Amino acid sequence: MRLSQLKSVLKRELRMMFGRPIYLFSTVFVVAFGYLFFLTLINEGLPERLPVAVVDSDNSAISRRLARELNTTPMTQVVAGCTNFAEARDLMQRGEIYGFIDIPRDFYKELLAGKRPEISFYVNNAYLIAGTLSYKDMLTMSTLASSAYQREVLRAKGMDDEAIMGRIQPIVIDTHQIGNPWANYGVYLINVLMPGVLQLVILLMTVYCIGVELKTKSSREWMKESGDSLAVALTGKLLPYSVMFIILGIAGNVLLYKFAGFPMQGSLLRFSASTVLFVLAHQAIGILMIGLFPVLRDAISFAALYGILSFTYAGFTFPIEAMPPLAQGASVLFPIRHYFHIYVNEALLGAPFVNSALSVAAMLIFLALPVIVSKRLKKALINQNYPIK
Known part of the structure; x- marks a missing residue:
């Protein structure tokens, strides 16, 4: 019974996705444009002249x-x-x-x-x-x-x-730059900017596709299709986006490390597995946000703020260790920080998996966040007792 309900929710979401161009535009086109923009912007590696x-x-x-x-x-x-x-x-x-x-x-x-x-x-x-x-x-x-x-x-x-x-010159300095011997700003920036764009789109799209059900008062119909099961409703709704974002994330990895020649000292397969976790973790955070703020406008604003802050807390421009202690502690609340650790260990250092185990475990913890708001979100979807904004 649950499988048939899952198929029903999935078909409903696919009809909505292909019936509204904004859905595909906000997923495929925006992410693909971000990839091409950053790759062409810093294609020389360093500014010249x-x-x-x-x-x-x-x-x-x-x-x-x-x-x-x-x-x-x-x-x-x-x-x-x-x-x-x-x-x-x-x-x-x-x-x-x-x-x-x-x-x-x-x-x-x-x-x-x-x-x-x-x-x-x-x-x-x-x-x-x-x-x-x-x-x-x-x-x-x-x-x-x-x-x-x-x-x-x-x-x-x-x-x-x-x-x-x-x-x-009494002392000769022999310099060896680990991970990025070319001092290439593309290697330094693009490897985090591209996932940064991806996570921002994932957050906004996850919040929007759930919040729009509340805004248009169609959430009861959605829950009815799922047999009033929140797990079935969310799985059927988010599965198409999960597949698309995972494909886009792995395509970005292949583009960088197979075609653009960016350094990959470890396993591309292992790193791509962490990309899957990266996508699912941000979808889980999106569910948490719309559960905490079951009003589309408020949840979108919160998601945008969180997504922009994540660029700072990734730690690729300003080191987390140099931040105030309170800010250092807050960095663990952003999956992109853990993803950046995995990237450094896997792509730049070629370190064994055990070096990234804590970061992988942290990203797995994010997957449990929807449980915190499951009752509140289900009640909001069925009762529709929040203002429409």
Whole structure:
């Protein structure tokens, strides 16, 4: 009997899904567009040719050489040679450049006299990534230029190259970047932005497809189809969306790790299994939200707020460990945080499954959340005693 009722609810939901374009638009098109948007937005990995300026008050051969060498770096491009500080600051305030170098007057003379002249850098960190990368290139080039000048002076004094390098760079740093050796912002951002878009759509769609039954006063008919069983009603209603979102999530994994060449040190199959949990966990949270607020407008607002907050609590831009203790504790309330742990262990480190076991267990706990509001939600669906908004 329950199987026939499940089929009845499922057929009813499929008719609603294909009868209203907003359902498919909000699931397939929005998620697919998000995937393509982020993949094409950061397809180069790192921003290149960021506009900067040079204020050359010295106008000597070595200061002009420094400006030319700055232009050879991959991430910056000198687009203006300013005559004074005020002109460069005006360009930066208008957003035409992300930073500039200020080379003082008598720079070359002080360099020859061994007086250690200073070069000033100014960057616009309102644009955090652009400002940081511009500063990095300007600092690197000025350091290299300083070392090159020291080398020439020491050579003129008769020192051999080995002794010179020991003086200029006594300690050689051998850097190995784990997980993302290319310093690729795509690897850094897209692996969480794409699941972030997916979880936001899952939350909103889950809340909407249940809440619209309350709004249109059709929830009694829906419950009647299920034999007044909330489990059957929710399973039949959400199953088509579960299948679609799981397919979209796994398709995103295949797109990233098989076609886009993103690093996958572990098992794609295991990681895709965690994607299934990720989808179901957010559907469970959606049920919890509409159960707590059985009014469509209120539940949608709550789902949107929770979904946006999850980007912060994923911990991929600002480390959770650096947040206040209360905020650190709140991070466990977001499945995307646990999914990010699994991604790091599986894709970047290739760690054994035991390293991700706690995160998997946490995502399984989210599946039990609908039980908390089952009585309240069932009563709301049958009695329809909440305001229509």
